Amino acid sequence: MTEKSKDKDIIDDLEKNEYKYGFSSNIESEVFPPGINEDVIRKISAIKEEPEFLLEWRLKAYRHWQTMEHPYWAHITLEKPDFQSISYYAQPSNKPKYDSLDEVDPEIISTFEKLGIPLEEQKLLAGVAVDAVMDSVSVHTQFRDQLEEKGVLFCSFSEAARDYPELIQKYLGSVVPYTDNYYAALNSAVFSDGSFVYIPKGVRCPMELSTYFRINAINTGQFERTLIIAEDDSYVSYLEGCTAPMRDENQLHAAVVELVAMNGAEIKYSTVQNWYPGNKEGKGGIYNFVTKRGLCKGHHSKISWTQVETGSALTWKYPSTILKGDFSTSEFYSVAVTNNYQQADTGTKMIHIGKNTKSTIISKGISLGKSNNSYRGLVRMAKTAENARNFSQCDSLLIGSQCGAHTFPYIDVHNKTATVEHEATTSKIADDQIFYCNQRGISTENAVSLIVNGFAKEVLSKLPMEFAIEAHKLIAISMEGSVG
Amino acid sequence: MQNLDTYIHSLSEKNIAPEVLATYNSLDIPNKKMEDWKFRDTQDWFQGAYNFSPASILTSRDVKDSIADISYDALLVFENGLYKSDFSQPQHIQLEDRKKSSETDFVNKLEVANEICAQDGARIHVSNSESSQHILIASFYSGADTYAFQKNTVYIESGSQLTITEIHISLSNSVRVNHALTIHTEEHSSCEYTTVHSLHNDAQFIQHVRIQQEAESKATYATFPVSGKYIRSWVQVDKVGEQAHTHLNGLFFPILKEHCEQYIFVNHLSPSCETHKLYKGLANDSGFGVFSGKVYVARDAQQTNAVQTNKNILLSDTAKIHSKPQLEIYADDVSCSHGSTTGQIDKDALWYMQSRGIAYAEAIQLLLSGFINDVVQTVSIESVRERIRTAIVHKL
Numbered sequence: 001m002t003e004k005s006k007d008k009d010i011i012d013d014l015e016k017n018e019y020k021y022g023f024s025s026n027i028e029s030e031v032f033p034p035g036i037n038e039d040v041i042r043k044i045s046a047i048k049e050e051p052e053f054l055l056e057w058r059l060k061a062y063r064h065w066q067t068m069e070h071p072y073w074a075h076i077t078l079e080k081p082d083f084q085s086i087s088y089y090a091q092p093s094n095k096p097k098y099d100s101l102d103e104v105d106p107e108i109i110s111t112f113e114k115l116g117i118p119l120e121e122q123k124l125l126a127g128v129a130v131d132a133v134m135d136s137v138s139v140h141t142q143f144r145d146q147l148e149e150k151g152v153l154f155c156s157f158s159e160a161a162r163d164y165p166e167l168i169q170k171y172l173g174s175v176v177p178y179t180d181n182y183y184a185a186l187n188s189a190v191f192s193d194g195s196f197v198y199i200p201k202g203v204r205c206p207m208e209l210s211t212y213f214r215i216n217a218i219n220t221g222q223f224e225r226t227l228i229i230a231e232d233d234s235y236v237s238y239l240e241g242c243t244a245p246m247r248d249e250n251q252l253h254a255a256v257v258e259l260v261a262m263n264g265a266e267i268k269y270s271t272v273q274n275w276y277p278g279n280k281e282g283k284g285g286i287y288n289f290v291t292k293r294g295l296c297k298g299h300h301s302k303i304s305w306t307q308v309e310t311g312s313a314l315t316w317k318y319p320s321t322i323l324k325g326d327f328s329t330s331e332f333y334s335v336a337v338t339n340n341y342q343q344a345d346t347g348t349k350m351i352h353i354g355k356n357t358k359s360t361i362i363s364k365g366i367s368l369g370k371s372n373n374s375y376r377g378l379v380r381m382a383k384t385a386e387n388a389r390n391f392s393q394c395d396s397l398l399i400g401s402q403c404g405a406h407t408f409p410y411i412d413v414h415n416k417t418a419t420v421e422h423e424a425t426t427s428k429i430a431d432d433q434i435f436y437c438n439q440r441g442i443s444t445e446n447a448v449s450l451i452v453n454g455f456a457k458e459v460l461s462k463l464p465m466e467f468a469i470e471a472h473k474l475i476a477i478s479m480e481g482s483v484g
Numbered sequence: 485m486q487n488l489d490t491y492i493h494s495l496s497e498k499n500i501a502p503e504v505l506a507t508y509n510s511l512d513i514p515n516k517k518m519e520d521w522k523f524r525d526t527q528d529w530f531q532g533a534y535n536f537s538p539a540s541i542l543t544s545r546d547v548k549d550s551i552a553d554i555s556y557d558a559l560l561v562f563e564n565g566l567y568k569s570d571f572s573q574p575q576h577i578q579l580e581d582r583k584k585s586s587e588t589d590f591v592n593k594l595e596v597a598n599e600i601c602a603q604d605g606a607r608i609h610v611s612n613s614e615s616s617q618h619i620l621i622a623s624f625y626s627g628a629d630t631y632a633f634q635k636n637t638v639y640i641e642s643g644s645q646l647t648i649t650e651i652h653i654s655l656s657n658s659v660r661v662n663h664a665l666t667i668h669t670e671e672h673s674s675c676e677y678t679t680v681h682s683l684h685n686d687a688q689f690i691q692h693v694r695i696q697q698e699a700e701s702k703a704t705y706a707t708f709p710v711s712g713k714y715i716r717s718w719v720q721v722d723k724v725g726e727q728a729h730t731h732l733n734g735l736f737f738p739i740l741k742e743h744c745e746q747y748i749f750v751n752h753l754s755p756s757c758e759t760h761k762l763y764k765g766l767a768n769d770s771g772f773g774v775f776s777g778k779v780y781v782a783r784d785a786q787q788t789n790a791v792q793t794n795k796n797i798l799l800s801d802t803a804k805i806h807s808k809p810q811l812e813i814y815a816d817d818v819s820c821s822h823g824s825t826t827g828q829i830d831k832d833a834l835w836y837m838q839s840r841g842i843a844y845a846e847a848i849q850l851l852l853s854g855f856i857n858d859v860v861q862t863v864s865i866e867s868v869r870e871r872i873r874t875a876i877v878h879k880l
Contacts (some may be wrong), residue, residue, distance in 0.1 A: 073519070073814075381826075383801065398816035401783065410806040411824055416798035419827040426813050426820040 061188030263298030282341025285313025296328035538627030683712030699725030738771030
């Protein structure tokens with residue numbers, strides 16, 4: 001076999017690779033009929049037993065959303081989703097709360113087990129608390145007592161709205177206002193549930209907090225809302241991971257994540273996203289429009305984003321940080337793998353306002369099949385950002401001749417003492433690299449895997465231990481055929 | 485005095501292709517909602533009252549004063565977009581007639597306006613026998629509230645080689661210029677085109693440049709907007725032939741309230757092409773600089789090698805630079821990179837020089853001269869190089 005046809009086989013193998021986590025579990029769902037109007041919003045709010053201010057806020061967001069136009073600037077091909085054909089609320093089974101695992105629908109437990117998420121007591125040993133969001137209602141929350149001892153609040157968003165309305169009222173929409181963008185406005189109007197984390201002053205959260213979002217029922221767009229508040233000198237590491245069952249229709253996902261870091265606080269937010277990317281012909285798959293933004297409100301605060309994006313038919317997300325406090329820092333590490341007809345337009349925004357603020361952006365894009373992978377980023381040095389620094393690096397790797405890799409960086413500098421560096425490269429795996437590996441007895445397939453792993457290593461090494469393993473698995477699955 | 489729309493409708497219809505006029509009518513006025521115009525509205529270019537046919541005031545003294553330091557083989561002089569045969573020395577350069585074009589591929593309404601309104605311009609066609617010359621185009625703009633159009637076309641036949649320098653000079657303050665340039669290089673030909681703007685601090689200039697390259701041709705385009713209130717340059721290079729090489733260089737230096745924008749798009753449509761882009765920006769006072777570059781590599785353009793570099797220095801607290809170096813790549817066997825930096829003068833270097841007895845001001849001057857030097861160095865004609873260097877150092 002010639003070298004060329006071997007390469008082609010490997011590429012074909014990669015493209016053929018099916019979605020491994022595609023299955024759906026039969027759980028009774030209480031689903032709203034499709035459509036959106038003010039009554040739907042009132043109904044969601046009523047089910048959640050939300051305080052009055054929240055309903056008002058949702059309605060304001062909805063009214064604003066109606067005045068907005070659907071955005072088309074991203075480098076993706078997309079038909080505007082029909083928002084009236086989506087159901088805006090789904091609740092797994094009728095029972096909203098469980099005290100122990102025995103009460104949980106065994107179907108749910110087995111679904112999680114198939115996903116390799118041990119919800120059982122073993123998690124305690126691993127030191128991970130899981131707030132699992134299945135469709136929209138939080139079904140199980142672990143380690144709450146242990147966290148409460150430290151004063152850490154970690155609960156579903158609806159509970160938080162009931163139990164800590166003053167915190168919600170103070171911080172909800174303070175980083176991502178409902179007027180921010182089209183999908184943030186939609187989310188603000190209809191968000192179903194999500195996670196709420198509050199770390200009090202001086203507390204180092206004793207364990208990694210994690211939530212698994214899953215989209216389960218057909219045609220129920222998930223609209224999570226996550227709010228994390230880290231008070232002075234606190235620390236929290238939050239993990240978010242996603243897998244979804246195989247479905248034919250495009251499912252919409254529009255989440256909003258807000259982080260607030262006070263003086264000296266640190267928030268580490270890690271994501272592994274592996275939603276159904278559609279089949280080989282580009283049919284189906286999740287539409288993922290996410291607004292994630294952190295505010296380094298206090299001095300010496302830090303927010304770091306790490307993401308591994310392998311799923312979704314369409315990804316449109318830019319985890320951003322506003323560096324408002326002096327000496328605050330932010331990091332963004334991303335690996336995005338696209339295959340078949342996947343489209344990703346992802347990146348970050350670093351808005352430097354405070355003095356001596358620092359940010360680092362490392363983005364790695366890997367395109368296979370007929371996919372398009374774009375990095376879009378903004379680095380803005382405001383006039384007040386004395387001595388601010390930014391370093392950005394975005395590298396793209398193309399595997400196969402049908403895919404595309406793009407870079408759209410925006411660099412706005414309004415302060416003479418600020419320093420911004422940006423570099424980007426696009427290349428394929430060089431023949432001499434493969435040749436070098438072959439020469440040393442490594443098969444072409446293994447060589448490709450080795451090189452891709454090396455390419456992404458800088459980012460993967462930033463993930464917390466538990467996620468690093470899952471991320472390696474995901475990249476291996478996305479690249480299957482080449483990873484030994 | 486009239487606005488652009490009225491002027492266009494007053495022009496004799498037989499000179500305008502209906503398709504072009506239809507395109508003009510169908511396009512929106514460039515405004516801040518458009519990605520490539522987000523820093524500048526152009527309502528005033530369409531709705532303000534201007535003088536479209538000012539009287540000629542150019543004297544031989546003006547010409548002499550402006551170009552005395554530059555050596556050339558042939559000289560073409562224009563005033564407000566019209567050819568001035570009295571002052572020109574075309575030698576044996578072939579100047580073609582202005583052709584009525586029915587082309588409808590325009591990037592925006594201003595480019596269409598140029599196609600409709602430009603009556604004249606340097607239309608150079610070079611065949612093998614006239615190779616290796618340096619043509620100097622001196623374009624003057626004069627009169628109060630003048631709105632001038634000019635369109636230059638350069639066609640280089642296979643195997644020929646040509647160097648062109650165009651100097652834009654304003655003789656009065658309130659002029660607006662809508663300039664267009666197309667360059668076509670046939671196989672194995674080579675063209676170097678350098679543009680220098682020495683405009684009054686109230687003069688505004690918008691330029692659209694299209695370069696089309698056939699196989700194994702070489703094009704070098706450099707732009708030096710030395711002065712002018714608003715200078716915007718839009719360049720598109722289409723590499724239709726294999727192994728076409730392009731060098732694009734630029735140096736922008738907005739000071740006071742100057743506003744300078746550089747948009748450069750390179751389309752790699754054929755395999756094995758090479759592009760080197762080097763743009764440097766300096767901004768002082770309330771100067772505003774914009775660099776937006778894109779390297780596009782089509783699916784078939786394998787073995788492309790493209791390097792895009794943009795370096796900027798901010799010298800004051802109110803100066804602003806926006807940089808957007810983009811890549812859009814659909815071929816896998818390519819090597820494309822870009823780098824962009826924005827910062828200030830290297831403090832270590834400054835300290836090093838001061839510690840060796842070089843005064844602060846002189847050290848800064850030296851460092852900035854070094855910064856601009858690699859762009860200025862790319863100009864092959866020495867007298868032009870010196871002219872640019874002197875103008876920029878003077879501005880420093």
